Amino acid sequence: MSGRQELATFAGGCFWCMVHPFDQLPGIIKVESGYTGGHLENPSYQDVKSGRSGHYEAVQITFDPDVFSYQQLLDLYWPQIDPTDDGGQFHDRGDSYRTAIFYHTKEQKTLAERSKQAVAESGRFKKPIVTKILPASIFYPAEDYHQDFYKKNPIEYKEDRKKSGRDEFIKEYWD
Template structure:
């Protein structure tokens, strides 16, 4: 099923206003931005040698419309691509993934400049962008396709992901244990064109107004000093 367990063929403009506030309220309210581990992630040094190059992080954190919108705000992130990964069905469609039978998660490839933003900082954004203690869901979006997962591209990304998850759990940064899985990226499948830049093109749709917008506001407050407009004036 798609967003709010609405059949995949029915788009978000058909979601009832009764369900929408519930979804917004269902997002986690834990503020980890004052924990030592979060500060360590956020203050990790960039790699000056990476100037002019790019790297990729792949995260699954619930609805990829939300994830894409949040990460696009960060200075150093050059592109975000919504797609599917972690499953067994090649070239899946959105409708197939929504059935929960493909094994794939909605995920985003986050292309970034390592001289401007570190993988550690991206992990900090990942843990703020969603509730990593919810198993196979985010708010009213329910199913394995909405699971919390980090798909690493190399051994260093794996090490950092596991290290920070362990530290956050030891600090009891969240009321419950983190359920985020850490596994190697295999094949990433780009989602259909209408999913790309979804929020910027559909900002007045109910899901955007009642779910994405509140999450984005919170995200911007936490990372107010790392947003693109802070440096570009745009």
């Protein structure tokens, strides 16, 4: 590790399913579940899930860009989502489950826009890519029981993921 740290923030539907792909990779220091992009201060899970707060469920990744680059994070992000669905992700419906990339720097914005264009031009999808690219705003960590959910509750995590349809979509469109 070089000691440098940057943040990356991604919304991809249920944050439980967005932690595992990034966790435990070289250069990834921390992956935290939380809420961002809304208008209510210190929202609870219920505030976000109800749609009252305007927040997205998201993960915020602290990473060493000299070990794992922001581009590599983007390359890992896209195959976790359905970028054509603006009503949520898989069986999780509503604004809090929409997809977005929240950029922290101009360089991140540029890379995110390029990666979105590449996905759009890939021919992989017939519908338009609706994932938003937005400036990062305050990130509120989710309640403790949401952190590392896949590790703390492996059976519930696997069951939820299986019934969501996420894995079937990934296999069909990204594998």
